[in-house]
Amino acid sequence: MIINRNFKRGFVLLFMMGLVLQMAVARTQRESTSAKKGSINPALFGHLEWRNIGPANMMGRITDIEGVPGNPNIVYVGTASGGIWKTTNGGITWKPIFDEQPVASIGNLALEPGNPDVIYAGTGEANVRNSISFGNGVYKSPDGGKTWWHMGLQDTERISRIVINPKNPNIVYVGALGHAFGPNKMRGVFMSTDGGKTWEKVLYTDERHGVADMDINPQNPNIVYAALWLFERKPWTFTSGDEKGGVYRSIDGGRSWKKITVGLPKLVGRIGIKVSRSNPEVVYVMTASKEGTLYRSDDRGETFRLVSKDTQIVSRGFYYTDLRVDPADENRVYAVSSRLLLSIDGGKxxxxxxxxxxxxxxxxWIDPENPNRIWQGQDGGIGVSYDRGKSWEYVNNFPLGQFYQIYADNRQPFYYVGGGLQDNGTWYGPSRNKEPFGILNDDWRMISFGDGFHIVAHPKNPEIFLTESQGGNVMRTDMRTREQQNVSPQARRADGGPASTLKFRFHWNAPIIPSPHDLKTIYVGGNVVFKSTDFGSNWEIISPDLTTNDPEKQKSAGGPVWPENTTAEFHCTIISLSESPIQPGVLWAGTDDGNLHVSVNGGETWKNVVDKVPKLPPFSPASHVEPSYISAGMAYCTFDRHMLDDFGPYVFKTTNFGRTWKNITGDLPENAYVWVLREDPKNPKVIYAGTELGLYVSFTGGNEWMKLHMKNLPTVAVHDILIHSKENDLILGTHGRSIWIFDDVSFLQEISSDVLRKPAHLFAVRPAIRYVSKPTRYGIGDKVFRGPNPSYGALITYYLQEKLDKKAEIKIEILDKSGKVIRELKNFPREAGLNRIAWDLRFEAPRPRRERKVEEDFFGRGPRGPQVLPDIYSVRLTLKNQIYEKPVKVQLDPTVNVSSGDLALQLEYTSRIRDMQSFVNDGLSALDMLKEQLEARKKTIKKQEERFPKEVMEAVDNHLKKIKSIQNILARPEGGSRLSAEARLGERLRSLFGSIDGVNASPTKAQVQYFDELEKEYKSGMAEANQYLGQTVKEINNELIKNQVPSLFIPDPIKFEIK
Incomplete structure (x- = not known):
């Protein structure tokens, strides 16, 4: 079968891309960014940015690492659900290079031999666990990941390996595993002879067997090996292996294939194949089988012999079963398994x-030109060794966290966030901090181990948590004492056997939630609902079995090679649990086998209402129930059927406790199955949907949906969403890119067609906190992840219907309670759509001597104005004659204990210093003006020396010296090191301003005394400057006029009295 993509040649493609871009720009200009046909254009939000706060210390699952042979600087990392990352400096920093593509799951990467800028990316992870994303075929980049072309094979869903002919890079082989949750025909080995433009399926047995691995003989690339594997997963089990799978070999470059059986077992699970680079006669096959785990051929795969029965090199057969051979030593074999294992005796x-x-x-990945350099990828991120695996550096400086659920508390001054990570425990850390560096890895702390899921903080002590790991394992942890107690409703360990052996069944990701009415009341979902009123110490059952309790779906998983029971396949369990925020006792429970129950009396009775959901396929897992803030009977429910090989979204709404339901799925993308749905607590018409393809929002209560990625949210699965009750932040728990925050989403709650019809609009501004930012770290280098803090101060968000140039009549001002303008903001964005700028809670800065250059300041920050006092202020946006105004409350850091009188005294001194700085700069500026004029006159006189008496030049030089002398009183001479000359009045004033302003406190006695000294210097220095400006300069001006030299423009003396 030949698959032709009608691929255009490069220059034609680039031309078409340019044409499409021009058309898109023209279309955007026609549509502008206002509402169209009643909907809201996503381009409105294209200038707004999310904050990715990490963590990066526990990254996520890595599916492939590829380096450039002999070049230690360039490495590519493919991830399970976080796209592709690249370093060009050996891992010091990393950049995502696949964010704009429609999928985020990578199965395998391949670099073209001899031209590593050409990259092939096979999408869709082939480590087919229960929490996997999907791909949509093969991508190719011609320029190191800057641009990508989709090369087809879309329905392969999962690509395990890409192999490129080392002698003819136009020949490319793709091994496709295919659908994980059902049969499909787009699987097997695909071959291209034209660099991916067209594909031919060259190895295929049936719609259930796909490729687990491939490799090629580096010396004779006509010899290609492929492993076929039967794998199929259902929500309650999986099948791994059969006798039809096995190892295949082609000796004619992939055009024909023969199954190899000599020496290999018949019943095989997943298979890994590797050819020795140093001796291609040697081929290793690793597999999950009953007879053994590692086989070796010394005749290019004609025959194999068993070399190891060690099961640890395979571990969980479907999840690992991979190996590498040292490129310089055929007997040095690495087993890529639960542990990284090494054999130096050919696998024995x-x-x-x-x-x-x-x-x-x-x-x-082992560098074939330097086998000492090895990069590894695991469930927690990446590591590198430079001594052939003896020692390792754990590289954790880019965020790939795979969150299932998240939480946020209300601690002061900044709330904490956290959640459970796939295979990486449960963590919490600050949503922002007072560090100039931002949020670093060591700001995060692990609460509990295992696969992390739900997390609940104690209502009175934010350092005590309930966390849940796989199979309903609930831990209560006090982070102050590190005491941790297992408080699971079922004390018996759940894994190791089928669910049928247990009294209670818990899902891999069992829900645990606090009651919104009493935060010490906790609910946990198993196959029944458990309730605790003492934060987990004791539990009572408040429901019958709410599942179908189908015994056929409670058996051992895995097989036929090896069974496996990790609780990941436990079925007939509750997966969604919630209580109405309006009415206590209205409980909802959704199960993984298709039931949806509601109780209106605290669990005394339950009613299954799933049959009222229109046109819902049977046994659809009820992935999330979201009770409304409007009424007790209103709720939303999402159903997730992707593990039944149906990736479509299903979103429904009820207003009468489930008696009837309305489908509000609307125009959500066909493959965007939904993990979570949240109703905005301030505007219930705004609904957020976290899907496998990203975040979507509806402004109409459903049906009409819009992608809400703004400027920088990548394609990534969004598993959980929170709207912070106090800060009004939108918080995302992504399964592949850690936690993202958009600070203050008032604009989403307010935006409407009416707003967009206006030339401008100013949105509500949340209260701003006045606090001090100080570093507690120094010299951290660049090999660290830094989660950005929001801009300090009040975040001002505004809408402009059209893009405005710098000449447009627009102003943003800050007013005090009396209506007086205390600050006019400069250099704010003027783009069409939504814009944001931060007011730093300060009055105007001192007037500058001249336009400041960044390099003039040692610390890269210019002079600032005094801090405003905690109070109510106003933000005013003026566009031509239209005025828009909103209040903003400035609050003091609640962790600081200082009186209002102390802050007022601080403001008095910083204001006086600021004004003194302004007048000093005014004086310097006036003297600069005279200095420039005198230097110009000096040049004129020098050009015509014969015309002028020498006394004229002497007079000019004398006055230039006088100006320099006065300026040296007011400021340090310009140029040279800041330490090369004693600080003068201007520098001393700035230093004193910083020392008084840098804390929330009144000035010290020493600072007040020093101010008094500086005030005397100030008056003396400014008087001398004014003496020159008002009197002395007239002498030289008269001399110039007398000798027919152009006169000076003399600025007025400075009125420098401080009120």
Missing amino acids: NFKRISASTHVDFHSL
Whole structure:
């Protein structure tokens, strides 16, 4: 079968891309950014940015790492659900290079031999666990990841390996595993002879077997190996392996294939294949089988022999079963498994290496030109060794966290966020901090281990948590004492056997929620609902079994090779649990086997209402129930059928406790299955949907949906969403890119067609906190992840219907309670759509001597105005004759204890210093003006020396010296090091301003005394400047006029009295 993509040649493609871009620009200009046909254009939000706060210390699952042979600087990382990342400096910094593509899951990467700027990316992870995303075929980049072309094979869904012919890079092989949750025909080995423009399926047995691995003989690339594997997953089980799978070999470049059976087992699970680079006669096959785990061929795959029965090199067969051979030593074999293992005797014996990094390995790259350099990828991120695996650096400086659920508290001055991570425990950390560096990895703390899911903080002590890991394992942890107690409703360990052996069944990701009416009341969902009124110490059952309790879906998972029971396949369980925020006791419970129950009396009775959901396929998992803030009977429910091979979104709404439902899925994309839905607590018409393809919002209560990625949110699965009750932030728990925050979403709650019809609009401004930012770290380098803090101060968001140039009549001002303008903001964005600028809670800065250059300031920050006092202020936006005004409350850091009188005294002194700085700069500026004129006159006189008496030149030089002398009183001489000359009045004033202003407190006695000294210097220095401006300069001006030299323009003396 030949698959032709009608691929255009490069220059034609670039031409078409340019044409499309021009058309898009023209279309955008025609449509502008106002509402069209009643909907809201996503381009409105294109200038607004999310904050990705991490964490990066526990990254996410890595599916592939590829380096450039012999070049230690360039490395590419493919991830399970976070796209592709690249470093060009050996791992010091990393950049995402796949964010704009429609999928985020990467199965395999391949660099073209001899031209590593050409990259192939096979999308869709092939480590087919229960929490996997999907892909849509093959992508190719011609320029190191700057641009990508989609090369087809869309329905392969998962690509395990891409192999490029080392002698003819136009020949490319793609191994496709295919659908994980059902049969499909787009699987097997695909071959291209034209660099991916067209594809031919060259190895295929049936719609259930896909490719687990491939490799090629580096010396004779006509010899290609492929492993076919049967894998199929259902929500309650999976099947891995059969006798039809196995190892296939082609000796004619992939045009024909033969199954290899000599020496290999018949019943096989997942298979890994690797050819020795140093001796291609040697081929290794790793597999999950009952007979053994590692086989070796010394005749290019004609026959194999068993070399190891060690099960640890395979571990969980479907999840690992991968290996690498040292490119310089055919007997040095690495097992890429739960642990990273090394054999130096051809696979007979293995020992563990890399114990200092994370476990659960999925990728290993060994530099063929320097086998000492090895990069590894695992469930927790990446590591690198420079000594052939003896020691490792754990590289954790870009955020790939795979969150399931998140939480946020209300601690002061900044709330904390946290949540549970896939295979990386449960963590919490600050949403922002007082560090200039931002949020770093060591700001995050791990609460509990295991696969992390739900997290609940104690209502009276934010350092005590309930967390849940796989199978309903609930821990209560006091982070102050590190005491941790297992408080699970079922004390028995759940894994190791089928769900049928347990009294209660808990999902892999069992819900645990606090009551919105009593935060010490906790609910946990198993197959029944448990309730605790003492934060987990004791539990009572408040429901019958709410599932179908189908015994056929409670058996051992895995097989037929090896069974596996980790609780990941436990079924007939509750997966969604919630209580109405309006009415206590209205409880909702959704199950993974298609039931949806509601109780209106605190669990005394329950009613299954799933049959009232129109046209819902049977056994659809009720992934999330969201009770409304409007009425007790109103709720939303999402159903997620992707593990039944149906990736479509299903979103419904009821207003009568589930008696009837309305489908509000609307125009959500066909593959955007929904993980979570949140109703905005301030505007219930605004609904947020977290899907496998990203974040969507509806401004109409459903049906009409818009992607809400703004400027920088990448394609990533959004598993959880919160709207912070106090700060009004929108918080996302992504499964692949950690936590993202958009600060203050008032604009989303207010935006409407009426707003967009106006030339401008100013949105509500949330209260701003006045606090002090100081570093507690120094010299941290660049090999760290820094989660950005929001801009300090009041975040001002405004809408402009059209883009405005610098000449437009627009102003943004800050007013005090009396209506007096205390600040006019400069250099704010003027783009069409929504814009944002921060007011830094300060009055105007001192007037400058001249336009300031950044390099003039040692610390890169210019002079600032005094801080405003905590109070109510106003923001005023004026566009031509239209005025828009909103209040803004400035609050003091609640962790600081200082009186209002002390702050008022601080403001008095900083204001006086600011005014003195302004007048000093005015004086310097006036003297600069005279100095420039005198230097120009000096040049004129020098050109015609014979015309002028020498006394004229002497007089000019004398006055230039006088100006310099006065300026040296007011400021340090310009040029040279800041330490090369004693600080003068201007520098001393600035220094004193900083020392008084840098804390929320009144000035010290020493500072007041120093101010008095400086005030005397100030009066003396300014009097001398004014003496020159008002009197002395007239002498030289008269001399110039007398000798027919152009006169000076003399600025007025400075009125420097401070009120």
